[in-house]
């Protein structure tokens with residue numbers, strides 16, 4: 286029986302770059318990823334295939350870039366002068382830099398290319414434009430509780446809400 290909406294799914298996954306086989310991400314041993322189906326918590330192309338699987342099943346799922354983190358946005362590039370990045374040693378193409386956006390949030394950007402005194406930064410999500418290969422195993426499924434659906438996240442056990450402080454379900 287395929288998985289329905291509003292189920293809590295526990296799954297183990299390994300994410301690889303389909304071209305190089307390099308592991309990009311992985312659920313930690315003994316700590317499967319948990320999400321509520323139908324609530325947009327994981328990338329759409331992956332969820333769609335998971336919904337066709339059964340509990341206990343393993344599968345390789347290739348998700349095209351457009352169904353994962355999207356194609357690269359050609360407008361999400363920014364040119365800065367080399368002098369502005371003079372605090373970074375050995376600046377080179379392909380390097381990933383992290384820093385603070387004007388609003389204080391943490392951002393990572395990739396050095397797309399260096400042209401003379403200019404550095405062109407790629408502000409896209411690091412996985413934008415990439416096809417992703419997931420190896421997935423469904424460990425468990427159960428219906429989400431009304432409380433979980435109301436909060437929009439999974440609780441480790443029905444009594445124990447493991448949610449963010451601002452969710453209002455504690456106290």
Ligand SMILES: [Zn+2]
Pocket residue numbers: 436438440446447448449452454
């Ligand atoms: Zn909660």
